[in-house]
Amino acid sequence: MTKLPEDFIRETRLVMGEERFDRYLEAFNEEAPVSIRINPKFSWNVERDIVPWCSEGYYLSGRPQFTFDPLFHAGCYYVQEAASMFVTRILRQFVKEPVAMLDMCAAPGGKSTAAISVLPEGSTLVSNEPIPTRAQILLENITKWDWPNCTVTNNYPRDFRKAKARFDVILCDVPCSGEGMFRKDPETISEWSLQNVEKCWRLQREIVSDAWTCLNPGGLLIYSTCTFNTKENEENVRWMLSEFDDAEILEIPTEAEWHITGSLLEGFDAPVCRFIPGITKGEGLFICALRKNSDTGARGLGAARFGIRQMKGMSILEPPYHRTTVPPTIELSYHEALRYLRGEALVLPADTPRGIVTITYKGFPLGPAKNIGNRANNLYPKPWRIKTTHLPDQAPEVLRMEELKN
Numbered sequence: 001m002t003k004l005p006e007d008f009i010r011e012t013r014l015v016m017g018e019e020r021f022d023r024y025l026e027a028f029n030e031e032a033p034v035s036i037r038i039n040p041k042f043s044w045n046v047e048r049d050i051v052p053w054c055s056e057g058y059y060l061s062g063r064p065q066f067t068f069d070p071l072f073h074a075g076c077y078y079v080q081e082a083a084s085m086f087v088t089r090i091l092r093q094f095v096k097e098p099v100a101m102l103d104m105c106a107a108p109g110g111k112s113t114a115a116i117s118v119l120p121e122g123s124t125l126v127s128n129e130p131i132p133t134r135a136q137i138l139l140e141n142i143t144k145w146d147w148p149n150c151t152v153t154n155n156y157p158r159d160f161r162k163a164k165a166r167f168d169v170i171l172c173d174v175p176c177s178g179e180g181m182f183r184k185d186p187e188t189i190s191e192w193s194l195q196n197v198e199k200c201w202r203l204q205r206e207i208v209s210d211a212w213t214c215l216n217p218g219g220l221l222i223y224s225t226c227t228f229n230t231k232e233n234e235e236n237v238r239w240m241l242s243e244f245d246d247a248e249i250l251e252i253p254t255e256a257e258w259h260i261t262g263s264l265l266e267g268f269d270a271p272v273c274r275f276i277p278g279i280t281k282g283e284g285l286f287i288c289a290l291r292k293n294s295d296t297g298a299r300g301l302g303a304a305r306f307g308i309r310q311m312k313g314m315s316i317l318e319p320p321y322h323r324t325t326v327p328p329t330i331e332l333s334y335h336e337a338l339r340y341l342r343g344e345a346l347v348l349p350a351d352t353p354r355g356i357v358t359i360t361y362k363g364f365p366l367g368p369a370k371n372i373g374n375r376a377n378n379l380y381p382k383p384w385r386i387k388t389t390h391l392p393d394q395a396p397e398v399l400r401m402e403e404l405k406n
Contacts, residue, residue, distance in 0.1 A: 002028055002186055007194050008179065012228050015264050020276060027278030032184045034060040035082040035282070036398065037110075039075055039145060040117050042364075044404045051281075052258055054085035056117065059281070064396035067386060070337040071399055074364040075144035075323075080110040081184065083275035083282035087111050087171065087222060088118045090252055090289050094220055098122035099168035104157055104211055107134035109141035111173050111224075116147045124149040126167070126311075130156045139317045140384050146323040154315040157210035163314055170211045171222045174204040180226035180284015183277050201231045205239060212244055217294035220250075224287040228276075233286040234265035237272060240290060250289045320381040325365050329358045334395050337361040340369070343385040346376040 013021045037057045038044050051057030059082065066072045066079055098120045103112045107129040116125045127142055127150060129135040135154035142152050177197045178188040208223065215221055223240070225232050241247050251271040254260045259281075261274040275285040330348055332340060340346060340359050348357070352371050356379075359366045368379040 002182065002189065004182065004189065005192055008192060011194075012179065015228060015230055016276070017264075020261070020264075020279065023278040024276055025278075028183055030278075031062075032277075032283065033082060033281050034063045035080060035085070036060060036077045037080050037085055037114060037117075038077050038399075038404070039113075041147065042076060042404055044399075046399070046403045051082045051085055052255065053089045054082075054114070056088070056114075057082060057085045060398070064398050065392070066396070066398065067388070068338065068390075068392045069396050069398050070334070070341065070361040070366060071364060071395075071404070073144065073341055073384075074361060074366055075146055076364060076404055077399060078110060078113050078141070078145065080114070081283045083180075083280065083285035084110050084226075085114055086273065086275070086285065086287055087224070088114050089254075090222055090287070091115060091118050091169070093252060094250065094289060095119060095123075095169060100124050100126075100166075101169040101171070102126045102128065102160065102165070102167040102211075102214065103171045103173070104128055104160075104207060105130065105173055105175060106171075107131070107138040109138045109145070111171060112138070112142060112150070113145040113147075115171065116145070116150050122149075124151070126151050126153055126165075128153040128155055128160075130154070135317060136383060139319060140381075143319040143321075143323060151311075152317045152319075153311065154317055157207045159314055161210040161213045163311060165214055165311065166216050167214055167219065168216050169220045169222070170215050171224070172204075172208055172211050173222075173224045174200075174207050174232075176200050176204070176225040176227040176232050177229065178226060179228045180275070180277075180286075182284075184283050197227075197229055197231055200227075201236055204232060204236055208236070208240060209243075212240075212247075212292065215292045217246075217292055219292045221290045221292065222287065223290065224285060226283065226285055228264075228274075228284055228286075230265045230268075233274075234263055234268045234270075234272065237270060237288055237290075238268065241270070244292070246293045248291045248293050250291055252287075252289060321368050321379065323365060325358045325360075326356050326368065327358070328353060329360045329365070330369070331360050331363070332366075334361070335391055337366060338386065338391055340366060340378060340380060341384075341386045342389075343378050343380055343382065345378055347374075348376050352376075
């Protein structure tokens with residue numbers, strides 16, 4: 001079993017209690033669940049175990065090599081840890097009309113792609129990431145997901161406050177000490193320390209303060225971490241409820257068979273949700289929802305409309321190309337598609353018109369190429385390209401074509 005820091009064991013055993021902590025430790029001897037979330041812009045009828053709190057989410061029986069699946073690069077599905085999909089449950093519960101939403105710390109894009117997929121038609125989403133390198137990864141994933149009215153930005157939370165940007169819904173999936181990812185990503189264990197926990201809860205309060213200022217009256221704030229300790233979770237929520245006079249924490253309906261745990265802090269009775277490996281089928285997550293009430297003219301959800309004019313002076317990232325299919329389309333075989341995704345030049349059929357064409361695999365667009373006659377220049381963005389020279393014999397069967405249709 002993975003060796004965990006002694007300070008973490010001591011603190012987490014106190015938080016969870018003996019029975020829960022023992023079940024958590026047993027989870028390290030089990031394979032971490034693998035799950036994907038289907039892009040609902042495609043029709044689908046997937047025959048797999050569904051993630052019960054997310055109708056687009058499915059558990060797989062193992063971890064295929066997603067890198068070698070062109071459908072993954074086409075944005076047909078997103079590989080996401082199951083507990084993180086719970087954000088769709090909250091949005092479906094509380095958002096019933098078009099809204100302007102901000103995902104404040106969005107990279108790599110799992111919760112943003114989940115959110116834009118379930119928000120009411122006509123909604124807008126600003127998907128933001130403060131760290132430039134991570135913002136580029138976010139831009140790639142948002143571009144591939146290819147939903148309308150989604151803008152990717154690279155700004156600090158305070159920049160939104162200074163710009164006086166306003167939103168109906170703000171997701172603060174804040175940077176945290178990462179305790180909930182220890183099973184899935186052992187590297188996070190070496191980065192953990194009590195000092196980092198202290199650093200994290202202070203930063204989290206700064207982010208939430210900026211977010212609350214940007215939230216419209218009647219608006220919804222979703223707060224989440226992938227950690228267990230109460231300082232970054234319940235104690236931060238308690239601080240929010242005392243710091244913001246207009247804050248109200250909301251009850252999120254769940255089912256008993258999901259085995260989602262409530263608060264683990266003695267004397268804290270506000271409704272929050274905890275996902276614990278070994279108890280829930282997923283990795284560690286803490287999440288809750290708060291309403292910003294107002295006695296003076298609360299506008300309610302759906303009042304805001306995001307516009308680029310709100311973002312004057314802020315960093316907005318433009319996609320390297322737009323995923324809208326440009327005719328003609330050129331269909332590639334599996335190995336040809338991998339070569340395209342590696343950035344290799346293409347030889348297209350002789351009757352292909354010159355100019356920009358869209359490369360497809362099984363009818364799903366992968367990206368553009370420019371036909372210049374005897375060959376085609378590959379326009380697939382360099383940072384997105386598959387680095388390995390290995391070519392598998394066949395595609396991993398993540399989604400069968402009878403399950404997913406364009």
